[in-house]
Amino acid sequence: MNTLLDEYYRYDLHNVGFIERKHALNDESTLVYGIAQSGKTALIKSYLLGHKKSTYLYLDCRDIRLDVDELNRSLSQFCRDNKISILALDNYNDTIHLFEMNQIILSSETPLELPYRTIHLELLDYEEFLAFETKFDGTSLSNFFQLGGFPAMHRIASEDRVLYLQRVLSRALEPIEFSILSQASKMVTQKVSAFNLYERLKGERKISKDKLYLHLQSMFERGYLKQLSKFNHPSAVKKLYLCDIAIKHALALQKHFGRVFENLVFSELDKHHVECYYDEGIDFYLPQRGVIILASPFANEHALFKKVEALEGFIVSNRVREVIAVTMNLESTLSHPISRIEMIPFERWALGDDT
Template sequence: MNALLDEYYRYDLHNVGFIERKHSIGDENTLIYGITQSGKSALIKNYLLTHKKSTYLYIDCRDMRIDITELNDTLSQFCREHKISILALDNYYEEIALIEIDQIILSSETSLELPYHTIHLELLDYEEFLAFESKFDSTALNHFFQLGGFPAMHRIPSEDRVLYLQSTMSRALEPIEFSILSQASKMVTQKVSAFNLYERLKGERKISKDKLYLHLQSLFDRGYLKSLSKFNHPSAVKKLYLCDIAIKHALTLQKHFGRIFENLVFLELDKHHIECYYDEGIDFYLPERGQIIIASAFANEHALFKKVEALEGFIVSNRVREVIAVTMNLESTLSHPISRIEMIPFERWALSDE
């Protein structure tokens, strides 16, 4: 194992074309967690490359040559002998024993119970996405709809992106999880229960309810799937969303721009940790802001006004101050006696400070 550690110690790390993210690593023990290809490794390497090469040791724990028992027996002594002060364990799993050292940096798909500074590294939101664009013009939003939030998608030729994502997901997930994700891609923005998914999948493969529920929960826990609860009805069936719209493009031939657009709006709310719920006729209700958000890519003023009329009971009883229709490019303010109504293009809405 010393030979493998020495090999890692002598590696020259490369992080070509790194673009700053909203998160960065400081000098404390740090855990970075997030789904596969969210940029965890790039963030770690960017930090290490600001230090003298002899002071750090970077190990990718997916390396099949690693014997965990031998690693646990030799790692601490190796770091002492080489005066290593920073240990980075990428794709870490808990069977690997943590040692006493000045700084440890870990990456994982899930959060771990450790007294470390924790960074939840999600996929790119629209603001971060713009930093990856070679130029900022009217094509940026269309690129966002095509590429989604995976940082690597900017480096993948357009003809290879679908196969890249299919390969990425199949490597990161167990076969049953991949099947669940594929089925979920056909049901985004809909009210979906675990039983609904089971009914869909049992015709494709032999699976027990318990096993499906276990793997479905794992997909939620790791962030591949997301859900939205009904306002004041926590036991009601939740709406289902993907962690990135590019997954839907890669795993299904279905084209439903309205659902993709709603998923995008949800992800912007989710990535900014804004409390929200759905209700009948309401895509997103933000109680702390007194707002209703309607994802309506091609809304028109007449249809929006009629929709708000149907929601008057909810608006009055919950003291909603503002109804915002997020659109592709339409912008307008409507006069309504009980609530302010605005149509705001996605680009301006996603980049606003509020």
């Protein structure tokens, strides 16, 4: 095992083209968690490359050459012998024993019960996405719709992106989870229960309800799938969303721009940790702000006014102060007797204070 550790210790790390994220490591022991390809490894390597090479050891715990029992017996002594002050365990699993070090950095798909600083590294929001853009010619929003929030997608040739993401997901997920995600890609923004998914999947493969529910819950906990509750009805069927619209492009042939757009709006709210719910005729209700958000890419003033009229009961009873229709490019303010109505282009909304 010392031979392998010495090999890692002598490696020259590379992190070509790293672009700063909203999160950064400092000198605290830290757990960075997030789904596959969210940028955890790049964030860790960027931090390590700011230190003298002899002071850190980086290990990728997915390396099949690593024998956990042998690693647990030798790692602590190896670090002491080489005066290593920073230990980075990428793709960490809790069978590997931790010990006292000046600093330990871990990455994982899930949060872990550890007395460390925690960073939840999510996929790129629109503001971060713009930092990855090489051209500023008005195509950024169109690119965001195509590439989504996976940082690596900017480096993948356009003709390879679908297969690349399929490979990433098939490696990161168990076969049943990949099937769940594929089915979910066809049902985004719809009210979907675990039983609905089971009914869809049982025709494709042999699976028990209990096993499906267990894997589905894991995918929600890890962040591959998201769900939205109905306002004041926590037991009602929840709406289903993907963590990123690029997954729909990669796993489903059906094109439904309205649903993709709604998922995109949801993702921005989710990444900014905005409390929101759905209701009948309402895409997103933000009770703490008294705001309704409608994902309406091609709305016109007349249709929007009629839609708001149908929501007057909800608006009055919940004292909604503003209705925001997020559009592709239309911008307007409508006069309404009981609530302010604004049409705001996605690009301005995502970069403004409304998210």
